[in-house]
Amino acid sequence: MPRIDIDAYVAVHSHEWARLEELIRTRGRSGAVSDELVDRYQQVATHLSVVRTSAPDGELVSYLSSLLGRARIAMLATRVPRWRAVTGFFTGRFPAALYQLRWWWLGCLAGNVLVTAAMMLWLLHHPAAEQTLLSKAEIDQLVNNDFAGYYSEHAATSFASRIWLNNTWVSAECIALGILGIPVLYALYNNIANLAVIGAIMIHHGRGSLFWGLILPHGMLELTAVFVAGGVGLRLFWSWVEPGDLTRTAAIARAGRTAITVAIGLAAVLFVSGMIEAFVTPSGLPTWARIGIGAVAELLFLSYVFVVGRAAASRGVTGDLDPTLLEDRVAAQS
Known part of the structure; x- marks a missing residue:
């Protein structure tokens, strides 16, 4: 020009x-x-x-x-008015981001479930290994008191807030450290290793029904949210490794903005799982009813992703900000 x-x-x-x-x-x-x-x-x-x-x-x-x-x-x-901005976030940007990144977090979910199952089965076939992890007294305390007592030792509202803050922090950590890659894998490993060890000990000592009855109601949605965070964190790392058609800086920036979208949305998802863990998991409802409530919450989340998210993505919505809010560069007219 x-x-x-x-x-x-x-x-x-x-x-x-x-x-x-x-x-x-x-x-x-x-x-x-x-x-x-x-x-x-x-x-x-x-x-x-x-x-x-x-x-x-x-x-x-x-x-x-x-x-x-x-x-x-x-x-x-x-x-737009504030309420419309919030509505637009939960009907557009957040579900669209979840849908577009689905293969990352679904892969993370599948991989973690398989590793957890493998660890649990190995521990069950090698029961002597639990003695290297906990003393006999600690195992008896876990099996007979601590595991079940954990869900009822605090007031429900206080417990819900503690659980929500803890899980939101874990998810945010997976996303924030995603650019480094390895810390995400480490955080996920610690999460599933703890689950596998406790599950194997409870099952080995005849308390498997108690374990699944207390873990599944809230755990399905809670762990899905954690695996979503892990998958999004790994996608952020991959944007640095393989930026595609963008510069590495632009690819990381775009993936980072989408990761922030997911982190904000997951806070709401984890709030729901925290409420289930505080009010449903320790309730006097039959086990089938408590697990059923957890399954419904999980199915609603998946429907949200693959129905609302798919529709939003088909309209061109992404997890990124509106392009008009990103840069001042607009193609000049010749």
């Missing part, structure tokens, strides 16, 4: 920039005014692209970048 006369360009377009300034300052924008704000934002973004390409004037680039930054904030604050 040939160089432009910067003074002439400013003279021609300064009134458009002034109009965007005016729209940013406008309070209580109507729908039409909000639409104009978006249109002006895109228009000025094009101007910035032209200036950067054809007449890189540092002062003007700084001004237009600042103007667009303030416009982005204004659009984000007034584009």
Whole structure:
């Protein structure tokens, strides 16, 4: 593109920039005014692209970048009411991200289930191994008191909040450390190893029905959420290893924004599993009813992913931010 006369360009377009300034300052924008704000934002973004390409004037680039930054904030604050933004997140971005990343977390889920089963079976076929992990007194305490008592020793509301915070932290850790890869595998291994050891000891000592009756109601949804976090963390790591058509920085940034979307959404999923663990798992309901409630919660989550998420993805929704909120670069018109 040939160089432009910067003074002439400013003279021609300064009134458009002034109009965007005016729209940013406008309070209580109507729908039409909000639409104009978006249109002006895109228009000025094009101007910035032209200036950067054809007449890189540092002062003007700084001004237009600042103007667009303030416009982005204004659009984000007034584009939709808060409740619609929340609704849009849970009917669009979050399920779409889960659906698009399904093979990563489904693979993580399948792999962890298989490893847990293998560990548990090995321990059951080598019962002497449990003596190297816990003393006889500790095993008796676990089997006869600690395992069942864990779910009823605290008030339900306090227990629910503790469980939610702990599991949200574990999931966030898997995602936050995803770029490193190995810490995610380590966190997942610790999680399933603990489950396999306790399960094998309980089953070996004739308390298998108690173990499954207390683990399954909340564990199906809770562990699925943890495996989703693990899969998303590993996908973040892979975006660094194999960025595809993007630069490595851009690939990591995109995967990171999607990972944040999933982390926020999983907090809600883990809240549900925490409520089940606090109020359903230790309740006096029959075992079949408690496990049934957990199974329904798991099926609802999977339906959410493969029905709502698939529909959102088919509309072009992703777990990433709206492109208009990401950068100032818009293709310049020749």
